[in-house]
Amino acid sequence: MEILGDLTFLNIYTLAELEVGEHFLWKIGNFTIHGQVFLNSWIVIGLLVIASLAATRNIQKVPRGIQNFMEFVLEFIRDLVRNQIGEKEYRDWVPFIGTLFLFIFVSNWSGALVPWKLIELPAGELAAPTNDINTTVALALLTSLAYFYAGLKKKGLGYFKHYIEPTPVLLPIAILEDFTKPLSLSFRLFGNILADELVVAVLVLLVPLLIPLPVMALGLFTSAIQALVFATLAGAYIHEALEDHHD
Amino acid sequence: MFDFDATLPLMAVQFLLLTALLNAVFYKPLMKVLDEREDFLRSGDTGSKDKLAKAESIVQEYERQIAEARRESQSLVQKAQAEAKEITATKVAAAQQEVQSQREAATQEIEQQKASAFATLEQQVDSLSRQILEKILDPELIK
Numbered sequence: 001m002e003i004l005g006d007l008t009f010l011n012i013y014t015l016a017e018l019e020v021g022e023h024f025l026w027k028i029g030n031f032t033i034h035g036q037v038f039l040n041s042w043i044v045i046g047l048l049v050i051a052s053l054a055a056t057r058n059i060q061k062v063p064r065g066i067q068n069f070m071e072f073v074l075e076f077i078r079d080l081v082r083n084q085i086g087e088k089e090y091r092d093w094v095p096f097i098g099t100l101f102l103f104i105f106v107s108n109w110s111g112a113l114v115p116w117k118l119i120e121l122p123a124g125e126l127a128a129p130t131n132d133i134n135t136t137v138a139l140a141l142l143t144s145l146a147y148f149y150a151g152l153k154k155k156g157l158g159y160f161k162h163y164i165e166p167t168p169v170l171l172p173i174a175i176l177e178d179f180t181k182p183l184s185l186s187f188r189l190f191g192n193i194l195a196d197e198l199v200v201a202v203l204v205l206l207v208p209l210l211i212p213l214p215v216m217a218l219g220l221f222t223s224a225i226q227a228l229v230f231a232t233l234a235g236a237y238i239h240e241a242l243e244d245h246h247d
Numbered sequence: 248m249f250d251f252d253a254t255l256p257l258m259a260v261q262f263l264l265l266t267a268l269l270n271a272v273f274y275k276p277l278m279k280v281l282d283e284r285e286d287f288l289r290s291g292d293t294g295s296k297d298k299l300a301k302a303e304s305i306v307q308e309y310e311r312q313i314a315e316a317r318r319e320s321q322s323l324v325q326k327a328q329a330e331a332k333e334i335t336a337t338k339v340a341a342a343q344q345e346v347q348s349q350r351e352a353a354t355q356e357i358e359q360q361k362a363s364a365f366a367t368l369e370q371q372v373d374s375l376s377r378q379i380l381e382k383i384l385d386p387e388l389i390k
Contacts, residue, residue, distance in 0.1 A: 096266055
């Protein structure tokens, strides 16, 4: 991957360069963490928290301004979760799935909209937190935990019966599903966001002006779709775990 | 690209914290507002339904009153018409009677005058016939 960085020597103006796999590493004890991912996620978290605080600071019966906007967002999330999980049990899962959607969505758009390149880091560069495999795997594993928690809480150990229902023949596939679900969730998001940023970067490298704009617009679209897909699938998995097979 | 390290668990913990935080400052208060608004709208809906039913009953009451008043007025008109007919009938009868009696009186008078005229004429018959004879014949002849 460092070869791509060498391409910049061909470009006289060095308007853009590619860095993949370089990280602004922080060390905590024996562990290393990716500093740029955390820096950017803090910005995203800050945005979300500030917007929420602004919306709920002075709640009125007739919503205006930011409260109206955030209520629109919440209604969108609520409808999404209700469509997936169903009227009876959706309320408990609105915060988790809603935060998944908001965090991924704002992360993706921050990566696509903000020219982070202008902020110099000692190594690596600021980008969407979701273009780091650690973030997406963390979110996907949390989703797995969430649906296990949902199933176990509702049915107790009886939850594991679904592995051998309707027939024990499908047991290997049922077990495999528990691995493919987080795998596909994390790699779909990671791949889409990283690929989008790479395509934009390569295009900017080759043709600096105007040509990358449609691709950037497309990137905004796919970013939003990926956030929606992740949240919808998380809802679908949780619903599957909550569902009664006996009916 | 696939370099996993402590970023993963820390990010997971951070995400859970974010979920808890947003639950406190975003989901809970705004969900409450949405539910309250729904309740408010539903209660407003039933209130307006009550008012509508009330208004409809009032309209029915008024319509009933109007119908009653119309019936009353019609009967009044009929009564007045009947009365007027009766009055005209009696008046006409009285007038006819009067005319009859006057005609009878007039006839009687004419009859009387005719009789008296005949009587005077009869009285004068002798003298008149004498005069006629005197005119036609020689007065000496008569004596």
